[in-house]
Amino acid sequence: MLSEAEIHEKCENIATEAYRGCGQSDILWANNVRTMIDGWLHSITDENERQLIITIAEQHGYSTDEYSDPDMCRHGLDYDCCPCGCGEL
Structure with missing residues (x-):
């Protein structure tokens, strides 16, 4: 079993790792x-x-809820601004 300090450290590492590749999208990060x-x-x-x-x-x-917005693509961006081409589908 991990100590509270170890859990805090692992959660901080996960939150930091989640920023990689999220393109500053708070929805994708979450x-x-x-x-x-x-x-x-x-x-x-x-x-x-x-x-x-x-x-x-x-x-x-952390939240158990999946973040979504019907006006945004799965990357958490406006469909027409997504660099992955979501607005072109």
Whole structure:
């Protein structure tokens, strides 16, 4: 079981890693954080540790809700401004 300090450090590392490739999109960043934390939680069997991780992760931007906006592409950008060509589909 990880200590609270170790969980904080891992959550900070996940939040930092989530910035890579998100193109400054807060929606994509939040979805990246959620995906990485959910992946980590999948490997945790102790329910008390899971709850502690969730509590600390929420302080670092974790949410179980998937962020979406019907006016934005899956990258969290306006369809016409997405460099991946989402507006062209």
